[in-house]
Every structure is written in structure tokens, then in C-alpha cells.
Amino acid sequence: MSPRSRMGELEQAVLEALWDLDAGSGERSGASGREVHERLSGRDLAYTTVMxxxxxxxxxxxxxxxxxxxxxxxxxRQSRAAMTAGLMHEALGETGSDRDQALVSFVGEASAEDLAALRRALADLA
Known part of the structure; x- marks a missing residue:
């Protein structure tokens, strides 16, 4: 089971705040607890809860x-994309012999933008 699939809603919100802060941080790596708390200000959380x-x-x-x-x-520890890819691999691994059907179902429900992104990714791999 991946770390992300073991996270609660608040843990996920804190991780999302870290990703958002890290994306806009420039040279600095990571964020302080205070910066994360400020990023989550709309949630009415105590600073100690965030910590x-x-x-x-x-x-x-x-x-x-x-x-x-x-x-x-x-x-x-990982980018948003890397963690999402890990979850996708984990989910596909749990489908067992239905892996092909799971992929077909996923692609069948994908948006036009998602399909275009998949086509680009597959073309880049070729």
C-alpha cells in the first residue's frame, strides 16, 4: 500500500499545500510549518495541528x-506526478488478471485532454 493511499483528508491537504508552496518557492526548497499553516488558512486549523x-x-x-x-x-519526498503514477501502478497491480480491462476502462472514461496527454506520452516513449 502506498503512502498516499494511507493518508487521511487532512494529511492530503497538507501535502497539496506543500506541493503548491514548493512549486512557487524558486530557489528555496520546502516550506516552513508557518507557511503551510498560512496556506491552509481557510480551513481554520490550529498551527499545532498542522505541525x-x-x-x-x-x-x-x-x-x-x-x-x-x-x-x-x-x-x-515525491512530486505530485510521481506519487500519482505510483498510485496508478499500485491500482493496476491489484487488478490481477483484469489489468487489460482496467486500462481499457480507464481510457474509456478519460477526457479528450487526458487522451491527448496519453497520446503525447506514448509518442515520446516510442
Whole structure:
């Protein structure tokens, strides 16, 4: 079972905030607990709750923590795309002999944009 499939809704929200903050951080890697808390300001969460969730994500090896002066900076261990790909591989692995049918079903329900992205990806691999 992948780390992301073991995460609760709040853990997922904190991870999403880290991805968003990391994407706009420029040179700096990761985000402080305060920055994550501010990013989640619309959720009315206590700062200590955000810090507890960050600690849980570190324990689950989903997030890395580095000392930055007297505080810590947190960063996702994997990109959003890498973690999503891992979930897709995990789900396909659980289908057993129905793997082909699962792929056909997935593609059958994909949007035009998703199909175009799949075509580009397959063309790049060829």
C-alpha cells in the first residue's frame, strides 16, 4: 500500500499545500510549518495541528524535514506526478488478471485532454 493511499483528508491537504508552496518557492526548497499553516488558512486549523500532521507525514516517509536555523523546512519526498503514477501502478497491480480491462476502462472514461496527454506520452516513449 502506498503512502498516499494511507493518508487521511487532512494529511492530503497538507501535502497539496506543500506541493503548491514548493512549486512557487524558486530557489528555496520546502516550506516552513508557518507557511503551510498560512496556506491552509481557510480551513481554520490550529498551527499545532498542522505541525502534528507534518510530523506524521515525515514518519510515513511522504515528507522530508530539514533544519533551517531554529525551525524546520518540509518538502514532499515525491512530486505530485510521481506519487500519482505510483498510485496508478499500485491500482493496476491489484487488478490481477483484469489489468487489460482496467486500462481499457480507464481510457474509456478519460477526457479528450487526458487522451491527448496519453497520446503525447506514448509518442515520446516510442
Amino acid at each position: 502534528t500532521v507534518l510530523d506524521r507525514l515525515v514518519a510515513k516517509d511522504v515528507v522530508v524535514r530539514e533544519r533551517d536555523g531554529r525551525a524546520y523546512r518540509y518538502a514532499p
